[in-house]
Structures are given as C-alpha cells and as structure tokens.
Amino acid sequence: MDFTEFATICSRLEDVPGRIDMTSIVRDVLEAADEPDLPVLIRFLMGRIFPDWSQEKIGIGPNHVYDAVAYVAGKDRDAVVREVNTAGDPGRAVEHLLARKEQTSFFTTPLTLGEVYGDFVVIARTEGSRSQKEKLRVVRRLFGNASPLEGRYLARLMLGELRIGIGEGTMRDAVAGAFGVSAELVEHAYQAANDLGEVALLARKGPDALAAVQVELFRPVKMMLAKQGTIAAMLEETEYLAAEYKYDGTRFQFHKKDGVCRMYSRKLEEVTDAIPDVVAMLAAATSHDIILDGEVIAVKDGRPLPFQYVLRRFRRKHDVASHIEEISLVPNVFDIIWIDGETLIDLPFEERRKRLEKAVEDFVAPQLVSGDAGEIEAFYRGALEEGHEGIMIKVPSSGYTPGVRGKDWIKIKPAVDTIDLAVIGAEWGEGRRANLFGSFLLACIHEGELIPVSKVATGFSDDMLAEAYELLKDKVISSKGKTVYFEPEVVFEVGYAEIQKSPNYEGGYALRFPRLIRIRDDKGVDEVESLALIKERFARQSST
Ligand code: AMP
16 A cells, blocks of 8 residues: 555544544455555554554654654754644644655655555664664655655654544454454454454454454553442442452563563563563462463562552663662562463453462462452451552453453542543743643543543642653653643543533543642553543542
8 A cells, every 4th residue: 555545544534523434434444455554554543553562662752753854844943843833733744844845856756554664663673873863864764755645644653643533442343344243353352462453364364263363472462450449339240259459569461481481561561671570480480381460569578668669660771680679579460361372361250360379379469259248348458457559359250351441340449539641731830840841731532532631730749740851851742832742651640639521621521629649651641541431430420
C-alpha cells in the first residue's frame, strides 16, 4: 500500500464522527489490504508502530520532528515551532509547512507503508553515539519524500498522537467484520497474542486459527486489572470468593524458559536488569518454564514500605547493585498465565491457583477462600494492620482476561477516591514555581482518544513538582501563552472529593477538589480511566 493511500484513509476517518461508520470504513480497508501490509496497517491506524508486547520504541520526540521539518521546508526551527503553536497540532503544522516548502526536491520517491515502517524500525534500532544524527537523517528523508497530507500523519505517528479515534474496540470489530469471524474470538486472540496486527492475519485464516492462539514466552500479555467494589455486592453474585492482600508495590510479569528469565513492568517494559534480585528469587522458586503475575513490594523489618521505594528500584538503570542493599524487594505471586507450553488464561482462577501452588514453592501470595462477609472483612482489617493497601477479591470461576478491568477482580481499600488520568498539558507556574509546570491538564480515555476532564495544581511536594517537570519537559508539543501541551505519556493518580457534571471539559465531567496522590510512571496512558467508568463513578455517587 502506498503511504499516500494510508494518509487519505486517515483523513477520511478524521472527518467521520460515528463509530459505526468508522468501523465500516476500516473493515473495507482491511478486507482489501494485501496480506503483508495488514499488521502494519492495523497498528498504524491505531496510532501504534510496534506490537503491544514489543520492547521497541521509535524514540522520536517533538524536537527531532521539528528539526527535520525545518530542514525539509527550508525554514528555521523557530518558524516551525510558531506554526505548531498556531495550528495547535504538529500534524497540521507539518502539513502547512510542507505545502509551502521553499525548495522542492526533484528526487522525491513515493513512500509505501512498508518502507515507512522499515524506516521506523531503523530509527528505533539506531543506537550509539551517532544515533541522534542518524535518526534525524532518516526522519528528514521521510519528510523529504512526503506530500503535505502524508506529512500530517507521519508527524502524528512519530509523536504517538494519530488523533483519528480508532481504539481497540473499533479495530476489533473491523477485523471481525473484514474476515467474517466473531468479535469475541478476535478479542480473545488479542488478549493472548497482544498484537491486533498478528491477530488479523489469524482472522484471515479463519476461526480455527484464531481459537488456537497461544500466549508466547517473552511476549508479555497485558495485565488483568481491577475495579472498585464492595464485599457485599460481590457476595450477592458469587457464592464464595478468593481474597488476597492488595500489595502496594509494582506489578510484574515474570517469564522463564530454559533458564532464561525476563521481567516486565505493568507497562510491559522489560525491567530484568533493574531488579535482578527479584528475578533470581523467582527463578529459584520454580523448576518450570512459566509466566507468573504478581506484585513486588519493598520491605523493611517485616513491614511494607510505601510504593515509591519500589518504583525507585524499577527505574534504576545504573548502579543497581548498591541499591539492592538499601531497599530489599519481595515478590508476591498471585497468578499463573502459562506453564510448560500450556496457556492457562481460560482456566478458572481456582484451577490456576492450584497449578500455581504446585509449580511455585515460594512467594505465592496467601489467599482466603470464603463465602462469609465477616470473615473477609476480618481478613481486610488484618491486611491494613500489616501495612498493606487493602485486599483484592477475585471470582474463583473467572478466567485471566489480559487488559480487562472487569468485575472479576475487585479492589477494597479505605475510602479515598482516586483516579488515574493522562497528563496532556500544563501551565507554567508562578513565583516559587516559575520555572516549573504549576497546574496540569488531565484526560481520561474514550474510544482511543484522550479527553480532558480536569486540572490538578495541589498535592505536590517540591520533589514531585521537580519530578513532574523532568518527566514532561521534553514532551512539549505545542504552547499557547502560558499553556503547553504534551505528548501524552505520563499518568497521575489524583484524589478528589466528588465527580461533577461540567461544561468546562470536553468529557462533560470534572473532578471537585482534585489533588495529586502520585505520579504513576508504572502506568501507560492507555490504562487511564475511561469516560464510561467516570460516568459509572458519577452514577454511583449520586445513588448513595
Ligand atoms: P489499582 O492500581 O488501584 O487499579 O489496583 C490494581 C493493582 O493492585 C494491580 O494492578 C496490582 O498492581 C495491584 N495488586 C496488589 N496486590 C494484588 C493482588 N493480590 N492481586 C491483584 N493485583 C494486586
């Protein structure tokens, strides 16, 4: 497929408001696509470049894009930045600049989808001292060969902000429609394979190929997630429940095969080298090839330390050894996803638990199985007394559903309402905060797009403000007066008193008295609260 065709499809999709129409356009495009283009086409349409399980990152920030476009358009960099700030979107800005390009190159070659992807791979894999120069050279070549419309989508793809609104749900339905298979099968295969591109190739082969998909070693699956709820409501639906402590640490997924071990964070980034002590503990705890799910906590004198201690270790790239002594980490394993070639996600939780207890000798999180509310509440109080965050209650008959925040895992913790939102903008601070960002614009997710729902300016210690600045300063895409907009990559956990309806934000809701609880750099922006769940929270609070 030519890249110009891809750009035209994107621009058509951008003008279509409804999900149904979008799904049918994408379905037709997928049906007509050549097989080799299919995986890349699917990922690109969702604004992604590599499979969700992949460790590869393109590593291109706004600065690379602006430098390259300045060069190609024969402008200076400031002119590019001014154009981005006026357009409020780097894609449109690049499009305008390429349309007014001063010197037209005689030797442009049309780009194909496959070549663009190939160049992205080259950019992602370029390492070493000359890497920035080399990356820039490839980015320039891409923009040099791009039409203005292609430039719009090249820039947005590189910056991870395609803005055409194709989320996982739309793509799942389009794949199902294009190849005549059920959306449930596509969803299930996606949960195991963690790449809709590959799933589409299987869907094309037919339902049997989709149903046969397995989890693969060293391709992390998304973590199963939890909702808020109550013990009483859960016991109304389920005769008995499994309860575990809710550890306040950092999620991990441990993969081991033939003695090779890898550890992944909640964002599915490999963290093996940052926590070799935990890797060694888990490796020694089982003789099997295995994939385990759990939470690492920091412990001192037998009591858990706050979550920040663990994050500090997860972030370490250098000098790991000296930090092992300072903070000792302990894994708590609560699920098993795969063992010795067998994918276990469809087994009921109680069966998985048996397999887990048989296969792993140590570090398995204690569990209470009970149908008695009083007994579960006592377990909850015990968890708090021991310094844990609360408990998780899980439906014993439920499968492991990667990436799903469903009704099968419920978190019970003391009543502080908090919500995870993406940081999409900020205002420069004043006074003591003059060279830092002072107030942050936050967004929830709705059908693959980030929708503003609140601002937060309180709850920050000086350290947290400095940390937020460090994390965000290179992510500025555009600015308007005192406001800047970011490439969305950072997640804040925010406390609030209430959710209100509000015309001030696009999502129609706002938080009352928002305050920062913590910077969640263990979470990715695709994991932030959805608009649907915010509506649910609003409904729940109005009914109590
Ligand atoms: P939250 O981050 O508040 O949505 O709570 C869900 C998170 O709690 C999970 O993603 C895990 O990181 C963590 N967690 C701690 N203990 C457990 C447990 N026993 N089972 C599942 N998740 C747990």
